[in-house]
Amino acid sequence: MKTTFQRYALVVLTLSLLLPLPTFAEGGKDSPLHNEMEAINRSLRLINRQYADPAQKASTLELVATMQKHAETAQTLTPPKSDKMAAADQAKYLDTFHKDLDALIKEIGLLKQAITAGTADATKAEIDKISQLKDSSHKELGVGGGAHKHGGPPPPAPGQ
Numbered sequence: 001m002k003t004t005f006q007r008y009a010l011v012v013l014t015l016s017l018l019l020p021l022p023t024f025a026e027g028g029k030d031s032p033l034h035n036e037m038e039a040i041n042r043s044l045r046l047i048n049r050q051y052a053d054p055a056q057k058a059s060t061l062e063l064v065a066t067m068q069k070h071a072e073t074a075q076t077l078t079p080p081k082s083d084k085m086a087a088a089d090q091a092k093y094l095d096t097f098h099k100d101l102d103a104l105i106k107e108i109g110l111l112k113q114a115i116t117a118g119t120a121d122a123t124k125a126e127i128d129k130i131s132q133l134k135d136s137s138h139k140e141l142g143v144g145g146g147a148h149k150h151g152g153p154p155p156p157a158p159g160q
C-alpha cells in the first residue's frame with residue numbers, strides 16, 4: 001500500500017517539476033517583456049474604465065504610475081524576436097523598440113497631467129493616443145496578435 005502510494009507521489013512530483021521548464025527562455029508568451037506588456041495593458045484598460053469618475057482620481061493616478069513603472073522596466077528588457085536577428089537588423093529593431101517606448105513614456109506623462117487637471121476630454125484623447133501608439137509600434141515590430149491582420153488586401157467594395 002505504502003509503496004504504491006509513494007511511487008505514485010513520486011511520479012506526480014517528477015511530472016509537476018518537469019512541466020514548467022521549457023516555457024521561459026524561449027520568450028514569446030512568457031518572456032519578461034511579455035509580462036510587462038500585459039501589465040501595461042491591464043493598467044490602461046482599468047484607467048479607461050474609471051477615468052471619468054472624479055471619486056476614483058487617486059486610484060486612477062496610481063494606475064498611471066503603475067503603467068509608467070512597467071514601461072520603464074520594459075525599456076531595460078530585450079524583445080525575444082530580436083534574439084535571432086543578424087547584427088544590423090537587430091540594431092535597427094532595438095532602436096525602433098527604444099524610440100517607441102520613449103514616446104510611450106512621454107504620453108504616459110501627458111496622461112498623468114490630463115488626469116491631474118481633471119479634464120476628461122484631454123484624458124480620453126491621451127488614452128486613444130496610447131492605444132494608437134501601441135498598434136503602430138506593434139505593427140512596426142511585428143508583434144502582438146494584430147500584426148497579421150494589417151497589410152492584407154482591402155475587402156471587396158460592396159456590390160462587386
Ligand code: HEM
Pocket residue numbers: 027028029030031033034037038040041044079080081096097098100101103104130131133134137138141143144145
Ligand atoms: C509604444 C511602445 C511599445 C512597444 C515598443 C511595445 C513592444 C512590444 C513587444 C516587442 C512585444 C512582444 C513581447 C514578446 O514577444 O514577449 C509586445 C507585446 C505586447 N504588448 Fe507592447 N509595446 C508597446 C506598447 C504597448 C502598449 C501601450 C500596450 C497596452 C496598452 C501593449 C501591450 C502589449 C501586449 C498585451 C503584448 C502581448 C501581445 C501578444 O504577444 O499577443 N504594448 N509589445
